[in-house]
Amino acid sequence: MVATRSIFPVVMRCGRGCVAVLFLLACQALAFEWTLVKHDGRDYVPIEDVAKFYSFTQASYSGDNINLEGATLRMVGGVNSRELYLNGLKFILSFPIIKVDDRILMSRMDLSKLVEPVLRPARIVAKPVRTVVLDAGHGGFDQGAQSILGNEKDFALDVVQRARDLLLKAGFNVRLTRSADVFVRLEDRVAFGNRQSNAVFVSVHFNAGAREEAGGLETYSLAPRGVPSTNSLNLTLSDFQPGIGNLRDPENIALATAMHTALITRVGGNDRGIKRARFIVLRDSNIPGVLIEGGFLTNPVDRVRIATPIYRQLLAQAIYQGILSYNRALNRGGTSEQMMVKRGDASEPDSKDQGASIWDPLKPNVYTLPEDARK
Ligand SMILES: [Zn+2]
Numbered sequence: 001m002v003a004t005r006s007i008f009p010v011v012m013r014c015g016r017g018c019v020a021v022l023f024l025l026a027c028q029a030l031a032f033e034w035t036l037v038k039h040d041g042r043d044y045v046p047i048e049d050v051a052k053f054y055s056f057t058q059a060s061y062s063g064d065n066i067n068l069e070g071a072t073l074r075m076v077g078g079v080n081s082r083e084l085y086l087n088g089l090k091f092i093l094s095f096p097i098i099k100v101d102d103r104i105l106m107s108r109m110d111l112s113k114l115v116e117p118v119l120r121p122a123r124i125v126a127k128p129v130r131t132v133v134l135d136a137g138h139g140g141f142d143q144g145a146q147s148i149l150g151n152e153k154d155f156a157l158d159v160v161q162r163a164r165d166l167l168l169k170a171g172f173n174v175r176l177t178r179s180a181d182v183f184v185r186l187e188d189r190v191a192f193g194n195r196q197s198n199a200v201f202v203s204v205h206f207n208a209g210a211r212e213e214a215g216g217l218e219t220y221s222l223a224p225r226g227v228p229s230t231n232s233l234n235l236t237l238s239d240f241q242p243g244i245g246n247l248r249d250p251e252n253i254a255l256a257t258a259m260h261t262a263l264i265t266r267v268g269g270n271d272r273g274i275k276r277a278r279f280i281v282l283r284d285s286n287i288p289g290v291l292i293e294g295g296f297l298t299n300p301v302d303r304v305r306i307a308t309p310i311y312r313q314l315l316a317q318a319i320y321q322g323i324l325s326y327n328r329a330l331n332r333g334g335t336s337e338q339m340m341v342k343r344g345d346a347s348e349p350d351s352k353d354q355g356a357s358i359w360d361p362l363k364p365n366v367y368t369l370p371e372d373a374r375k
Contacts, residue, residue: 032049032052032053034049034053035049036108037100037105039098039100042095042107042108042109043107043108043109044098044100044105044107044108045105045106045108045111046104046105047059047061047066047097047104047105047106048104050068050075050111050115051068054068054070054073054075054115055070055071056068056069056070056073056075057069057070057071058070061104064078064079064080064099065078066078066079066104073087074087074088077097077106078097079096079097079098080096080097080098080099081096081097082094082095082096082097082230083273084097084110086118086119089257089260089264089271089274090271090272090273090274091114091118091273091274092273092274092275092276093106093107093110093114094107094113094114094223094227094228094276095107095109095110109224109226109227113224113227113249113250113253114253116250117249117253117254118253118254118257121257121329121330121331122329122330124250124251124254124330126250126251126288126330127197128327128330129198129199129200129323129326129327130172130197130199131172131173131175131196131197131198131200132167132172132173132175132202132323133175133176133177133193133196133199133200133201133202134160134163134164134167134174134176134204135160135176135177135178135189135193135201135202135203135281136156136157136159136160136176136177136178136204137152137153137156137203137205138151138152138153138156138205139153139157139178139180139181139182139183139184140153140181140183140184141183142183144156144205145206145207145208145296145297145298146208146297147297147303147306147307148303149297149303149304149306149307150297150307151297152205152206152208152297153181154181155206155294155297155306155312156204156205156206156294157178157179157180157181158309158312159204159294159312159316159319160176160204160316161176161179162312162313162315163202163204163315163316163319163320164176166316166317166319166320167319167320170320170324172323173196175192175193175196175199177189177192177193186279186280186281187280187284189203189281190280190281190284190285193281193285193287193289194285194286194287196287197287199287200251200255200287200289200290200323200326201281201282201285201287201288201289201290202259202289202290202291202292202319202322202323203279203281203282203289203290203291203292204292204294204315205291205292205294206294206295206296206297206306207293207294207295207296207297207298208296208297208298209296209298209299210298211298212299213299214298214299215269215270215295215296215299215301215302216270216271216272216295216296216302217263217264217267217269217270217271217272217292217293217294217295218260218272218274218275218292218293219256219259219260219263219273219274219275219290219291219292219293220256220274220275220276220279220282220290220291220292220293221252221253221255221256221274221275221276221277221282221290222243222245222246222248222249222252222276222277222278222279222283222285222289223239223276223277223278224246224276225239225240225241225242225243225246226239226240227239227276228276229275229276229277229278230277231275231277238278239278243278243283243284244283244284244286245282245283245285245286245289247286248285248286248287248288248289251288251330252282252288252289252290253274254288254326254329254330255288255290255322255326256274256290257274257329258322258323258325258326259290259292259318259319259322259326260273260274260292260322261322261325262317262318262319262321262322262325263292263294263315263318263322265318266314266317266318267294267311267314267315267318269295269302269305272293277291279291290322292315294306294312294315295311
């Protein structure tokens, strides 16, 4: 059998256009029988299978709301929605959850490119991060987003310099794509990152919105091949082009999860979620990459916060924390075991066999779920 950590399909038809498939998990004795459903030319899996496979012990589907709960993990979503909450952290799915013949379905793409690497990061085969490439967006004549309190290029550089200091102190190597107010082409930034080994690429930006009300934090992870960017409505031909960054799909979403978790818990503010895009610095990167948007310069509240050094220090601390969480979640380093949450009862052979582990920040009660907040 091919030694791979990812789920891959084998065999079996069960008539009526539905194909029952065994996704065999290599490296483990267990085989789980997934039901595969074709809809509009796309593969889906029933949400019940997701619940069963990831050991969610309670599942409720009232109306079109989906609520799965396990020992330490809660998954909340909705039919016809692309929003998925994992212990309150917001993810934007590549395709909406759908309901076909009274069956709630999640795209197989989201299962394999989001749910699996996020819920079981320890299964990702990756080297521990030693070098962090910090990329301050824009620079020189390229101001980025502008505001009366300052411009994106300057705030991004300040955050990057603060993050550099924290990371250096912790013993990481740090490389900056720019350390002054100069213009650097996107292609040069990504080529610079690609020369580093055991490294990740962290790009720092601030947002601008057409509406003043738009505010909060969002984190971008490279869109997997064949899915639309979060902010575009339809698939285009270019969405199917292979990007070198897609070789890092599991690491990319794991890094984005670590980074966004740190941002939301440390910095706070409106959680706009983990989104997908094909920015050049992500698409052409051969090291895992993430792009964070640290707030909106067009939003009156965000703008004032961003112009405050304390806020930018919090962003820097979140970047630092995100790197640490990423390393730990991938099960590197001596203390990793205690930093991870074991899912399920450790006495159950089942949960042990699966080596199930999730992000330590995804403990229950770390986040306030949207419905809890209304109580
Ligand atoms: Zn920008």
